[in-house]
Amino acid sequence: MTLALPQHAPAPRGDRPRRPSRPRVLSIAGTDPTGGAGIQADLKSFAAHGAYGMAVTTALVAQNTHGVRSVHVPGPAFLREQLDAVSDDVEIDAVKIGMVADEANAREIGAWLDALATARTDSGLPRPWVVLDPVMVATSGHRLLDAGAEQAVRDLAARADVVTPNLPELAVLAGQDVATTWDDALHQATSYATTSDTVVLLKGGHLTGATSPDALVAPGTTPDAAPVVTTFDAARVHTLHTHGTGCSLSAALAALRPQREGWAEAARDAKAWLTGALRAGSALRVGTGRGPVDHLHAVSPVAPG
Ligand SMILES: Nc1ncnc2c1ncn2[C@@H]1O[C@H](COP(=O)(O)OP(=O)(O)O)[C@@H](O)[C@H]1O
Ligand SMILES: Cc1ncc(COP(=O)(O)O)c(N)n1
Numbered sequence: 482m483t484l485a486l487p488q489h490a491p492a493p494r495g496d497r498p499r500r501p502s503r504p505r506v507l508s509i510a511g512t513d514p515t516g517g518a519g520i521q522a523d524l525k526s527f528a529a530h531g532a533y534g535m536a537v538t539t540a541l542v543a544q545n546t547h548g549v550r551s552v553h554v555p556g557p558a559f560l561r562e563q564l565d566a567v568s569d570d571v572e573i574d575a576v577k578i579g580m581v582a583d584e585a586n587a588r589e590i591g592a593w594l595d596a597l598a599t600a601r602t603d604s605g606l607p608r609p610w611v612v613l614d615p616v617m618v619a620t621s622g623h624r625l626l627d628a629g630a631e632q633a634v635r636d637l638a639a640r641a642d643v644v645t646p647n648l649p650e651l652a653v654l655a656g657q658d659v660a661t662t663w664d665d666a667l668h669q670a671t672s673y674a675t676t677s678d679t680v681v682l683l684k685g686g687h688l689t690g691a692t693s694p695d696a697l698v699a700p701g702t703t704p705d706a707a708p709v710v711t712t713f714d715a716a717r718v719h720t721l722h723t724h725g726t727g728c729s730l731s732a733a734l735a736a737l738r739p740q741r742e743g744w745a746e747a748a749r750d751a752k753a754w755l756t757g758a759l760r761a762g763s764a765l766r767v768g769t770g771r772g773p774v775d776h777l778h779a780v781s782p783v784a785p786g
Pocket of ligand 2: 520619
């Protein structure tokens with residue numbers, strides 16, 4: 482299937498190569514000291530895909546495989562200092578945004594992305610690819626985004642190339658009830674993608690069927706053109722260990738995009754990799770709750786048992 486996706490604003494290429502062999506990819510997210518979700522998971526996903534990983538912290542989260550205990554948000558001023566420290570020095574190829582925590586952080590990240598796009602255009606360079614995982618609530622049920630910050634996340638989504646909601650997050654973005662079937666979810670994603678002019682990677686992990694499908698939904702390139710939907714199916718893995726799946730998938734997508742022709746190819750490969758990581762997760766023996774996936778399954782497999 483041919484996928485027509487919005488292109489980055491054309492900019493002269495400059496002297497340096499557009500795609501280095503090892504893309505420089507930045508995670509902007511919260512922490513998980515047990516390493517299964519957030520920034521720690523993102524860095525492992527980046528490394529598993531041959532990318533050079535960097536990380537800016539939005540929030541320090543005391544959590545483990547049983548749930549979130551507390552959250553500390555240093556605030557937008559220090560967040561901006563971290564972001565500028567990276568972008569003043571490093572030519573970033575792709576950005577993955579995860580937990581933003583609150584409205585002030587979301588708006589600061591948006592302002593930084595705008596400034597970066599302008600600086601890149603002025604230097605004749607394309608801006609980085611941007612993937613937004615609109616993290617709102619942890620699997621354990623703890624809020625990771627302040628109530629009332631949803632509009633700021635919608636505004637941030639408008640600056641991203643791809644947004645990767647699970648079913649409850651899509652419902653918040655779309656301002657509708659949570660879809661209970663894959664068909665309803667696809668319908669909701671298509672209408673959100675069209676009205677917001679955003680590419681959506683819809684994740685079906687919260688459904689309960691024999692498969693766990695994802696779908697890339699791209700709005701039509703003209704007002705009359707139909708949206709383009711590319712579905713990626715995978716057998717559902719029967720496991721407790723799904724902590725950090727959304728973080729790991731969106732990070733893989735950001736790491737792969739500079740190394741693939743388009744979002745569909747990157748999403749297909751990220752999904753296949755994540756399914757392998759889910760299958761291998763139970764052999765890790767990390768924590769006594771809902772454990773992480775094995776980011777290194779393809780690099781150095783662990784024997785089950
Ligand atoms: N049990 C499972 N078996 C296979 N894939 C799964 C399973 N649970 C989640 N996934 C996949 O993991 C990714 C994250 O999905 P999801 O759980 O919907 O998002 P989130 O982690 O943000 O809540 C998606 O690619 C989804 O299809
Ligand atoms: C810092 C951070 N970011 C995201 C998640 C969501 O992951 P999950 O839904 O698997 O709990 C998390 N628990 N912590």
